[in-house]
Amino acid sequence: MAQQPLELILLRQLASYLAVPIWVADAEGNLIYYNEPAEGVLGRRFDEAGEISLAEVGGLFEICDQDGNPMPPNELPLAVALFEGRPTHGKVKMRGFGKPWMRVDVTAFPVEGQGGRVLGAAVLFWEIAAS
């Protein structure tokens, strides 16, 4: 594994101290870190699972809009932040494998370094209520 850019290293360090569930993705969309509060969303511990590839992430949870309609992959918050390079915020329903549906507020933002280097994205979750 190559060393991650400093910005992602610092973001991971910060996330590891916060109580808000956070995912950190690299520029390809691979989930390179998620903190302890986010382990509940994915249903697996980061220390055990490690990095999760973009292809694998989609199989770990279901996500739909507030009305229960499936969301196209390119409209998912992580995809918007990463591939459109802009922050996004919205309310969605999601559930990890074998878990109940949760209504959550999701904020995703791109991580851009000096000189326009696209380094990845972060996704934050706030659970509204279980349903």
Add this chain to the structure above:
Amino acid sequence: MNVKLWGTRGSVPSAGHDFVRYGGNTSCVEVQAQEGWVTVLDAGSGVRALGETVGPEITRVDLLLSHLHMDHIQGLGFFAPLFTPDLDVHIWGPASTTLDMRERLARYLSPPLFPVLLRDLPCKLTLHNTPLGNFEVGSLSVEADLICHPGPTLGYRITEGGRTLAYMPDHEPALGFRSFQPEKEWTSGFKLAEGADVLIHDAQYTNDEYEGKIGWGHSALSHTLILAKAAAVGRLVTFHHDPAHTDAQLDQFHADAELECGEIDVPLIPGQEGLTLKV
């Protein structure tokens, strides 16, 4: 490639008889390689004396700044090559997210902090925003990367003839770790240090001091040793000594570190002003 330490002190110069062996000048390292070419890492107060050794046989000077905190640029206004008409001088350093090197450096080299303006220097001055990644400085292959320290800060990895020097004078790779166990993928500066023949690295604090200064951007000596071991460096040179640490204290800290970290198989060289070594 040969290396000479012209300033090893951190934060602010220290004067007096208690600071003679390790030296009181702030960060400055000379890298001697190609003839007729002087390469300098940082322009702390140590760069003044270095500048006096630059004779007419020198046709180009390259100064690589790790960052623009005062202890790394305070010698610039007293660096003779900058005042040598038509001498080719290149200064490299990190841009910020909004300002380039010229704008950032001009904040110091302008009144009221300094009477001479950057644009009035008589040398042939070229300023570079150091690119992240690889570039050439004469016969030296240089790799630059951002490292953990407040504000844009670079570490350098310099290679010539298969031998490598890594330089990270201000660096806190242990920030955020509950117990510092460096992993290659998630440790600031690891890539620059990995397998280097010589690592010159921040070792400003004792373990006790570090506990009160987490986030200040510097390392405890023990962290530096742990990083050096994990990155499998050949030799470790301690650097950026705290301005309050006397020669006697620094001798003791190095001796203690070797006892505490006895299993770390990396030769530890106390960074003292005037030290020269072949990489």
